[in-house]
Amino acid sequence: MATQSGLGEPRGPWFISPDLEPGGAGRPDAGAYGPLAAARGARWRMALLATLAVVAISATSGAIAGDWASSQEKPGPAASAAAPVPADMVAAAAAAVPGVVSITVNGSGGTATGSGFALDDVQHVVTNDHIIARGNGSSVMVQTPDGRQMAAQVVGRDPSSDIAVLRVPPSAGLAPLPLAKPGATRVGEPVLAVGSPLGLPGTVTAGIVSALDRQVKLGNSRHSAVQTDASINPGNSGGPLVNARGEVVGVNTAIATIDGSGSIGIGFAIPIEQVQQVADTIIGKGG
Structure with missing residues (x-):
């Protein structure tokens, strides 16, 4: 049987919920x-x-009661039709994908892969620091949406927030993604996770914002994260979580799993307010 080889840290840094065990010890998302x-x-x-x-x-x-109730009503003509995909989410996907890249890091620490997105017109790319750290940042390559491979420069890293900024050549021509306004994200609003799960670039998965200000432990640090049920799998780390307007509301960074399985509908993203602040600081220092 063929071995699946995907892009990305499988679960980002370990996710530990502070509430799962006394004292906030929690359990790692991989099997204990x-x-x-x-x-x-x-x-x-x-x-x-x-x-x-x-x-x-x-x-x-509920099914028995539903069958009885339905027998009392005349079904409408569109009762069996599948719900259409909202047009705004289709437009959001079309706007986001051209600004998202796949990232591969090779170094003495091994190989790490993930996603990132264009932040501005000078081709700065935001991603997760844990992707860069695993390969020690020795050789960073990106794959553009049209399949071109090119080297990227590491502008700077911030392990405490799990944010890193890269810069790619102007020839990359990445379309920068707009950022959501601070405090504008709402629980229940639809979102898309964009990235390269399992080595499939340009993949979009849909869900909603499940919670805001979720206190979680990612790696060795505690974070206030955006929780979503949009599928986040190996390769999504560092990619954007975007709303129906195509604005980035967070950077996908980790998922909760059961016994090391894949996405179970509980993923976490670094809020865009924090991402923007850290990225601006890194760019200001590193150019």
């Missing part, structure tokens, strides 16, 4: 190790199965 962790996993799975059983019973009851 040892008998104690196994016991915890077993208890968690039993609780999950019990919850799913309740959901299944509720769903069955």
Whole structure:
């Protein structure tokens, strides 16, 4: 069977919820190790199965009631039609994809891959610092939306915020993405995660903003993150989370997983207010 090789740190830095265990210890998003962790996993799975059983019973009851109610009503002509994709999300995807790149870093620390997006007209690219750090920033290459490969310069890094800024040659011709206004993001609004999950550049996944100011531990630092249920998978790290207007509301950085699995609909992005502040500081120092 072919081995899947994708772009990106599989889960970004480890995500640990401060509320999962006493003292904020939490559990890493990858599978834990040892008998104690196994016991915890077993208890968690039993609780999950019990919850799913309740959901299944509720769903069955709801289905019976729904069948009875539907028998009393005359179905409309479009009852079985699939809901169309909102036009504003289609336009947002079309506007965002031309400004998003795939990133590969090769160095003594190994190879790391992820995504990034154009910040301005002088071809500064924002990405996650953990992508650059894993390869020690020795050799950074980007792939543009039209498939061209070119070297990128590391302008600067900020490990505490997990933000790094690159600069690519003017020939890249990347379209800078507009940034959402501070405080404008709302819970429930539709968003798109754009990047190169599993080595598939220009991929867009849709969801909503699930929560704001979510306190999570990413790597060794605590962050106030934007939570989303848009699918974020290996390769999305560093890519933009954009709203229906095509504005960047955050930088995708990590996901929560169950026993090391892929996306389960809980992802986290660094808020754009923080991203912009850190990026401006890095650019001001590094040019």
